[in-house]
Amino acid sequence: MTYKISLLIFNVQCLIILGALLSSFRMYYMCKPNYMKLFILYSIVANIVMVPLFFGTNKIFHIGFANGLNNLSIVFNYTFLVFFILFSMPDRKGITLMIIGYAISTCMIFFLLINKNLKIPIQSAFALNHFGLICYGTVYLIKIFFKIPEKLITEIPSFWVVMGVLICSTLSFPFVSILDFLRQNGIVYNNLLILNLPNIGYSIMYLFFIKAFKCSTRK
Amino acid sequence: MFNKEVNNIILFVIAISILMMQFAIIIAVIIFRHQKKKILFDRGIEDLKTKHENNLLKSQLQVQEQTFQNISREVHDNIGQKLTLAKLHLNTLDISDYNIKKSVNDVVQIITESLTDLRDISRSLSSEIIINNGLIKALENEINQLNKTCQYNIKLTITGEVFFMDGEKELVIFRMIQESLSNIMKHAEATKVDIALFFSENNLIIEVLDNGKGFDVSASKNGNGLNNIRNRAQFLGGLVLFESEKIKVPM
Numbered sequence: 001m002t003y004k005i006s007l008l009i010f011n012v013q014c015l016i017i018l019g020a021l022l023s024s025f026r027m028y029y030m031c032k033p034n035y036m037k038l039f040i041l042y043s044i045v046a047n048i049v050m051v052p053l054f055f056g057t058n059k060i061f062h063i064g065f066a067n068g069l070n071n072l073s074i075v076f077n078y079t080f081l082v083f084f085i086l087f088s089m090p091d092r093k094g095i096t097l098m099i100i101g102y103a104i105s106t107c108m109i110f111f112l113l114i115n116k117n118l119k120i121p122i123q124s125a126f127a128l129n130h131f132g133l134i135c136y137g138t139v140y141l142i143k144i145f146f147k148i149p150e151k152l153i154t155e156i157p158s159f160w161v162v163m164g165v166l167i168c169s170t171l172s173f174p175f176v177s178i179l180d181f182l183r184q185n186g187i188v189y190n191n192l193l194i195l196n197l198p199n200i201g202y203s204i205m206y207l208f209f210i211k212a213f214k215c216s217t218r219k
Numbered sequence: 220m221f222n223k224e225v226n227n228i229i230l231f232v233i234a235i236s237i238l239m240m241q242f243a244i245i246i247a248v249i250i251f252r253h254q255k256k257k258i259l260f261d262r263g264i265e266d267l268k269t270k271h272e273n274n275l276l277k278s279q280l281q282v283q284e285q286t287f288q289n290i291s292r293e294v295h296d297n298i299g300q301k302l303t304l305a306k307l308h309l310n311t312l313d314i315s316d317y318n319i320k321k322s323v324n325d326v327v328q329i330i331t332e333s334l335t336d337l338r339d340i341s342r343s344l345s346s347e348i349i350i351n352n353g354l355i356k357a358l359e360n361e362i363n364q365l366n367k368t369c370q371y372n373i374k375l376t377i378t379g380e381v382f383f384m385d386g387e388k389e390l391v392i393f394r395m396i397q398e399s400l401s402n403i404m405k406h407a408e409a410t411k412v413d414i415a416l417f418f419s420e421n422n423l424i425i426e427v428l429d430n431g432k433g434f435d436v437s438a439s440k441n442g443n444g445l446n447n448i449r450n451r452a453q454f455l456g457g458l459v460l461f462e463s464e465k466i467k468v469p470m
Contacts (some may be wrong), residue, residue, distance in 0.1 A: 139241075148253065171239075182228075
């Protein structure tokens with residue numbers, strides 16, 4: 001029963017990601033500001049990673065390849081979102097420090113990826129990815145708090161993207177960071193809510209991305 | 220015991236996740252509210268500024284209008300009276316010499332013309348005609364005075380159903396058109412002027428066209444006359460557009 005509900009939540013997440021891709025394609029030519037056009041790349045990569053995962057989770061293909069792809073996508077996910085957040089910040093203060101922070105954290109993610117079996121999800125790399133995104137997202141929020149933009153924040157696409165990232169990362173980070181510990185100690189976790197927290201987080205994030213796309217086409 | 224520990228961990232994780240998410244959402248909500256407050260505050264300041272500017276403009280226009288009235292009264296009552304007296308004196312002179320009589324008659328003629336001109340100026344400066352007869356009549360009167368000089372061919376066209384505004388507004392509109400005509404006479408070297416008033420529901424569009432030499436619209440932004448027109452339009456909550464088709468630069 002737990003498995004079935006988890007599968008259902010995962011499939012809904014896949015559907016939302018596909019929806020984000022379709023809406024980004026539909027709104028491509030109307031997107032303003034232009035940086036939102038580049039965001040389509042994120043949806044495309046998400047779908048490329050999602051398709052094998054979907055078939056793997058639904059036991060159509062072997063999940064090993066899908067997990068490998070998912071693990072490798074962390075670097076893209078992290079790089080893309082960090083630079084998107086940095087680019088959307090209202091000022092360039094402390095940008096060098098943030099880029100250095102990004103470089104160090106990316107090296108750590110690489111280190112975690114190459115030292116473990118790629119065929120199973122490397123949760124510590126995911127955790128680091130989420131932690132980094134929480135930090136950058138919080139900095140973004142603090143910056144717009146002190147330098148309030150003229151446009152209403154709910155009409156700024158990057159605000160929705162950052163909020164989506166923040167909600168997803170804050171929901172996923174605590175669970176993902178202890179997953180490796182639980183696994184190493186042989187603890188079987190079958191709590192439905194906690195098991196699906198990251199999936200729920202991702203679903204919310206992509207819904208926010210769709211909102212960001214809608215927002216960017218509003219005149 | 221083991222299961223209890225795992226459950227505690229799970230509960231802790233859920234609590235941390237939800238707390239962190241709530242924290243992010245709370246920050247966003249605070250920013251949103253803060254921004255809304257700031258926007259309202261800025262809008263309030265902007266409104267106050269506009270109100271203050273309008274009051275200032277109103278006082279300026281009132282002072283200007285008062286000056287016009289004083290000049291008008293002075294021209295009519297003082298200079299006019301003195302010229303009339305001078306004319307009377309000249310007329311009562313008993314002169315037998317033909318040449319001197321002819322010269323005196325010429326002077327009387329000049330004084331008569333000057334009196335007519337002064338009366339026209341006085342009428343033009345006075346707001347009485349607008350208050351008593353309305354904008355259209357005042358404009359027709361002004362145009363007739365100018366057409367009398369035979370230097371200009373000024374035409375007034377009215378489209379739409381004429382509606383009446385309060386005296387103050389009509390006076391401001393009249394002064395705008397007057398200023399335009401004065402600018403055309405001073406600078407445009409025009410012979411033909413078309414004034415068109417388009418009345419529509421709660422809107423009035425005024426178009427003043429001339430066949431003069433044109434002017435550089437961007438260079439004349441700080442001109443006194445154009446600024447007066449702009450300020451008056453702003454006072455009425457209107458908009459002014461200056462357009463010029465040709466610009467002849469003197470070589």
